[in-house]
Amino acid sequence: MTRHYEAVYIFDSALEEAAINERLERFHALLARPDTDAPELSHWGKRTLAYPINRHETGYYVIAKLETSPEALPEFERAVKLDEGVLRFLIVVNEGPQPVAATADKGDGEDDE
Amino acid sequence: MRRPQKNCSICESGVRVVDFKDERTLSRFLSERGKILPSRLSGTCARHQRQLSTAIKRARVLALLPYLKGHGG
Numbered sequence: 001m002t003r004h005y006e007a008v009y010i011f012d013s014a015l016e017e018a019a020i021n022e023r024l025e026r027f028h029a030l031l032a033r034p035d036t037d038a039p040e041l042s043h044w045g046k047r048t049l050a051y052p053i054n055r056h057e058t059g060y061y062v063i064a065k066l067e068t069s070p071e072a073l074p075e076f077e078r079a080v081k082l083d084e085g086v087l088r089f090l091i092v093v094n095e096g097p098q099p100v101a102a103t104a105d106k107g108d109g110e111d112d113e
Numbered sequence: 114m115r116r117p118q119k120n121c122s123i124c125e126s127g128v129r130v131v132d133f134k135d136e137r138t139l140s141r142f143l144s145e146r147g148k149i150l151p152s153r154l155s156g157t158c159a160r161h162q163r164q165l166s167t168a169i170k171r172a173r174v175l176a177l178l179p180y181l182k183g184h185g186g
Contacts, residue, residue, distance in 0.1 A: 008134070008175055049176035059176065063134065090175055092133075 002036055002069045004094040009080070010059035010087040013046050020060060023085060030076045031068040039066035053087045065094060119156025123165070131164040133171035136178050142169065147182035 009027075011020050028039050044061035053059070073091070080089050122141075123131065133139070142150050142157070142165055149169055152162040172178040 010175065050173075050179040051176055053176055061175075088175065090171060092171065 002033060002067050004065070004067050005091055006094040007039075007064045007066065007089065007091040009062045009064070009089045010049075010053070011062065012056060012085050012087055013058040013060045015060065015085050019085065020062065023083060024062060024064070027076060027080055028064070028066065030079055031066060031072050033068055033072070036067040039064040056087055059087050116153070121156060121158040121161055123157055123161040128161075131161060131168045133168035133175075134177070136172050139165070139169050139172055139178060143178070143182070145182065147179050 009024070011023070024041065031039075042063045042065075044063065046058055046060050049057060049059050077091070080086055131139075142155050144150055149166055152159070155162075157165060169178060173180050
């Protein structure tokens with residue numbers, strides 16, 4: 001069974017765009033399942049952080065909407081945590097409006113109405 | 114004494130799920146110091162207040178919102 005997730009990464013803003021894309025590919029390869037689509041990426045780009053993280057004042061934000069099975073997550077989280085180019089990341093179950101296919105899943109437990 | 118009922122501004126804007134990435138909207142529900150406003154002051158309904166509180170905490174982790182505003186350090 002797969003679920004929809006939303007991951008936010010904050011990369012070190014000193015990294016090149018190519019280095020960021022290489023990392024994203026490496027992380028998402030860990031989550032890829034044969035029956036899921038490629039993650040939907042949105043690059044927010046460089047932003048000022050609300051408070052410094054590891055003495056960095058700015059970070060490069062990337063949002064990824066993806067679908068994977070929960071068993072893949074511990075390995076993924078370990079890889080992301082070990083990467084020093086990632087200042088911070090957050091992965092949560094996507095509760096926003098789902099694509100039509102998702103409504104067919106029963107017992108999703110995401111909507112309380 | 115009952116306090117006069119306020120309308121939930123999130124319901125009125127037609128949003129069903131509060132997005133933790135939308136820091137501009139979330140910051141409307143913070144005090145001057147960056148604390149989460151109680152629904153007593155902001156008028157949000159219980160469901161949206163719960164969603165707001167989770168969303169604001171997530172946004173803080175991602176450095177979109179400060180934990181503490183106006184801190185000189």
